[in-house]
Amino acid sequence: MRILVFVNHVPDTETKVKVAADGKTIEKAGVNFMLSPYDEYAVEEGLRLREKFSGEVVVISLGDDAHKETLRKALAMGCDKAILLKDASERDSFAVARSLANYTKEYSPDIVLCGKQSIDYDDAQIGGLVAEMLGMPSVAVVVKLEIQGRMVVAEREIEGGHEIVHAKLPAVIMAQKGLNQPRYPSLRGIMDAKRKPIEERTADRVESKVEVISLKKPAPKAPGKVVGTDTSAVGELVRLLREEAKVI
Amino acid sequence: MRENDSMKILAFAEQRNNRFKKTAFEVVRAARTIADQLSMEVVALVVGEDVSSIAPEIGAHGAARVIVVEDSRLGFYSTTAYSKVVAEIVRQESAELVFLPASSMGKDLSPRISVKLDAGLATDCIALRAENGAIIATRPVYAGKGLIDVRITSQIKIFSLRPNVFSTGSPVRLSCQIEKRNVALTDDDFGAAAIETTSSSGRKDVAEADIIVSGGRGLKGPEHFSMIEELASTLNAAVGASRAVVDAGWRPHEEQVGQTGKTVSPSLYIAVGISGAVQHLAGMSSSKYIVAINKDKDAPIFSIADYGIVGDAFEIVPALTKELKRIKDA
Numbered sequence: 001m002r003i004l005v006f007v008n009h010v011p012d013t014e015t016k017v018k019v020a021a022d023g024k025t026i027e028k029a030g031v032n033f034m035l036s037p038y039d040e041y042a043v044e045e046g047l048r049l050r051e052k053f054s055g056e057v058v059v060i061s062l063g064d065d066a067h068k069e070t071l072r073k074a075l076a077m078g079c080d081k082a083i084l085l086k087d088a089s090e091r092d093s094f095a096v097a098r099s100l101a102n103y104t105k106e107y108s109p110d111i112v113l114c115g116k117q118s119i120d121y122d123d124a125q126i127g128g129l130v131a132e133m134l135g136m137p138s139v140a141v142v143v144k145l146e147i148q149g150r151m152v153v154a155e156r157e158i159e160g161g162h163e164i165v166h167a168k169l170p171a172v173i174m175a176q177k178g179l180n181q182p183r184y185p186s187l188r189g190i191m192d193a194k195r196k197p198i199e200e201r202t203a204d205r206v207e208s209k210v211e212v213i214s215l216k217k218p219a220p221k222a223p224g225k226v227v228g229t230d231t232s233a234v235g236e237l238v239r240l241l242r243e244e245a246k247v248i
Numbered sequence: 249m250r251e252n253d254s255m256k257i258l259a260f261a262e263q264r265n266n267r268f269k270k271t272a273f274e275v276v277r278a279a280r281t282i283a284d285q286l287s288m289e290v291v292a293l294v295v296g297e298d299v300s301s302i303a304p305e306i307g308a309h310g311a312a313r314v315i316v317v318e319d320s321r322l323g324f325y326s327t328t329a330y331s332k333v334v335a336e337i338v339r340q341e342s343a344e345l346v347f348l349p350a351s352s353m354g355k356d357l358s359p360r361i362s363v364k365l366d367a368g369l370a371t372d373c374i375a376l377r378a379e380n381g382a383i384i385a386t387r388p389v390y391a392g393k394g395l396i397d398v399r400i401t402s403q404i405k406i407f408s409l410r411p412n413v414f415s416t417g418s419p420v421r422l423s424c425q426i427e428k429r430n431v432a433l434t435d436d437d438f439g440a441a442a443i444e445t446t447s448s449s450g451r452k453d454v455a456e457a458d459i460i461v462s463g464g465r466g467l468k469g470p471e472h473f474s475m476i477e478e479l480a481s482t483l484n485a486a487v488g489a490s491r492a493v494v495d496a497g498w499r500p501h502e503e504q505v506g507q508t509g510k511t512v513s514p515s516l517y518i519a520v521g522i523s524g525a526v527q528h529l530a531g532m533s534s535s536k537y538i539v540a541i542n543k544d545k546d547a548p549i550f551s552i553a554d555y556g557i558v559g560d561a562f563e564i565v566p567a568l569t570k571e572l573k574r575i576k577d578a
Contacts, residue, residue: 013507013527017393026394037508093359094368119507121389123371128327128359137328137440140356143501157502158352159269159456161447163325167440177508178501209368213384213397218533224554226545231567233557237539238571240555245537247459247516248483248572 001055003046004107005079006100006114006126007039009063009070013119017217024212025090035070038115041175044182045145046113047078053147055110056080060103062096062203064088075193076185082196087203093121095206097129102204105134111152112172116141127174137167143178255288258343260334261306261314262353263296264325264445270456271349273309273416275409278376279347280310280420285378291315291341295333297323300428307424309417315341316428325353326441331360333431338365338404340429345383350408351455358408368400371408374513374534383407391507391530411456412513413534452486454505459516462488462505462532466521466542466561470498475562476520479569482576488512488532490522506531521561524549541565 011026012034018027035043046057059074060083061067071082085099104112112131117124124140131138137152143162144155152167157176185193227233227240241248259279261272279290292311294303296318303314317333334357338346346361348354350372362369374395375386382399385407389396400406454460461480463473473487480487489499491506505512507527517535522528524540524547532538533552540553541561550556557564 011390013391013530014525015390015393016526017390019394024396026390092368094362097359119391122391122511124355125359125362125369125371128356129363132331132360132363138356138360139327139440141352156352158445160451160453161445163442164444164446165440165442171440176501177504209400209402210370211399211401213399215389215394215396218388218392218395221533221552221554223551224538224556226550226556226558228557229559230557231559231563233559234564234567234571237555237557237568238575241516241537241539242575245516245554247537 001049001053001111002107002109003049003055003057004104004109004112005042005046005057005059005074006112007043007059007061007070007074008036008118008120009033009061009067010036010118010120019215019217024215026215033066033069035073036115036118038117038119038175038177040182041177041179042113042115043074043077043079044180045173045175048180049111049147058083058107060085060100062087062099068198071198072193073185075196076189077183078189080196082198084198084200085203086200090212091206092208092210093123093125094129094210095208097126097133098206099203100126101130101133104130110170112170114172114174116174116176127172131172136170136172138172138174139165139167140174141176142173143176145173145179255286256341256343257283257288257290257345257347258338258341259290259292259311260346260348260354260357261292261294262349262351263294263299263302266296266299266302268302268306269349269351270416271351271411272306274411274414275347275349276306276309276311277417278409278414282345282376282378282383286381288345291343293317293334293337295322295330300426303426304424307426308419310420311424313425313427316426317431318428319433321433321438324442324445326438327356327360328439329433329437329441331357331364332433332437335361335364336431337429344404346404346406348406348408350410354408358406362406365404366402367404367406368402369406369408370398370400372410373407374410374413376407388511391511391527392534393530410513412458448502454486454488454503454512455510457486458514459483459485460488460505460512460514461485461518461520462490462522463493463520464490464522465492466523467493473499475565475569479518479565482569482572490528491525519549519553520565522549523547524552
């Protein structure tokens with residue numbers, strides 16, 4: 001089975017956003033980056049599919065040299081090979097997807113896996129865009145995946161429930177938390193990853209369709225009031241919610 | 249396009265089981281607001297198996313015309329078939345703007361439509377404004393720790409709107425024109441299709457709920473979530489959870505609120521025993537009102553709470569439930 005996994009290198013969840021001098025992006029200095037959490041579920045699922053069906057897992061990322069750190073992590077988890085589509089510019093999801101789709105077409109995978117969204121721009125677009133660009137079916141927000149011959153049976157989360165979806169391979173699967181429990185790279189895996197290849201290519205130039213005008217931090221909330229310190233405050237809290245906030 | 253035709257906004261009105269989702273009204277109403285500013289026309293689109301009967305309801309929220317596409321195979325959602333239908337209707341109508349909900353259906357549909365129409369897409373928008381004839385969309389990034397303003401540069405522009413943020417308004421029109429359209433679908437168009445949906449036993453979803461009661465590690469164990477559930481049921485609210493308790497296996501991940509869970513904007517968010525890690529605050533700080541109940545007065549959650557009780561959740565939560573029940577019964 002030929003398995004391709006898209007990964008992104010993103011600021012970790014503890015990051016406090018600071019606006020960079022350009023007024024459009026975040027200040028990267030002092031920020032820790034990591035493999036986007038949902039992409040980590042995708043990597044894990046790719047490895048499990050390989051364990052079941054044999055084959056290879058190729059992991060790909062688009063970005064600058066810093067993305068190698070995330071690719072190494074995926075290699076340390078057990079991926080066979082990594083591709084870096086080098087591009088230091090800011091581009092929108094459509095332009096990222098176009099370059100990933102071009103590589104995907106060339107690689108011709110049986111299945112493509114990626115996270116349901118990358119936790120930087122939270123766009124949740126890449127999987128669907130690539131699938132449509134290549135005329136492939138896709139299933140988003142997947143919490144359970146089974147392969148039956150050339151058919152995918154996936155369970156995806158929807159509001160207040162789940163959908164069971166059938167899709168034909170090759171397909172794009174977008175992972176949600178709960179799909180699996182990602183493994184920690186073993187010491188051996190980390191050593192091996194250093195010897196595994198990261199193929200570098202220059203990403204195709206693709207024009208963006210969405211332009212960022214500005215990045216701001218949300219207006220800070222005015223400090224609230226402490227209503228009390230024990231059950232005697234409950235009455236007053238309920239009164240405030242009913243009469244001041246008018247939310248109950 | 250005929251010369252006198254005004255430009256159009258196509259608003260995708262999501263329905264499931266022949267009932268409009270609240271987001272359908274939000275999307276049509278938001279389209280109406282923008283259309284009024286830019287002298288555009290709003291066309292709503294309803295897709296499903298047998299949905300003509302519900303169409304007038306959506307027209308009343310601001311669409312002069314409602315297009316209905318029915319097919320017995322569209323009863324369950326199919327990413328491939330639904331996206332074909334929406335893109336086809338956008339082309340037939342020469343619509344320049346497309347509005348969808350950023351719900352699980354809309355989030356899945358919008359990238360596909362974006363490729364079919366070679367259109368830029370801004371997902372999960374929380375505000376839209378017209379500026380010199382163009383639309384500027386505001387959308388959260390880094391789970392709401394930042395907000396970006398974006399402009400779409402392609403001819404056709406797609407916006408998905410975060411549920412629960414835009415107002416549904418009250419019905420504004422008494423009548424609308426309903427048009428049935430056929431879009432030819434072959435079996436190949438159902439390359440990915442749902443065959444079954446399951447619902448989590450009447451539970452409200454945090455992403456849709458107007459009130460959320462969330463619990464964190466301060467509850468000390470999964471068994472104590474019963475008091476969270478009881479408070480939630482008294483308020484007709486959804487139960488939420490912090491990452492810590494989901495990772496510990498106390499609660500299912502569907503309930504997780506935060507950067508690696510769901511980002512929510514309810515009218516009221518009650519955080520119980522949640523200290524307020526950066527990644528949790530990111531997911532719920534846009535709630536309209538926040539109540540924090542925590543025994544640690546220095547917990548970061550109090551910095552964004554409108555009302556706080558610094559005290560023992562095990563005493564306060566049952567007392568709060570009791571008080572709310574008393575008022576309800578009065």
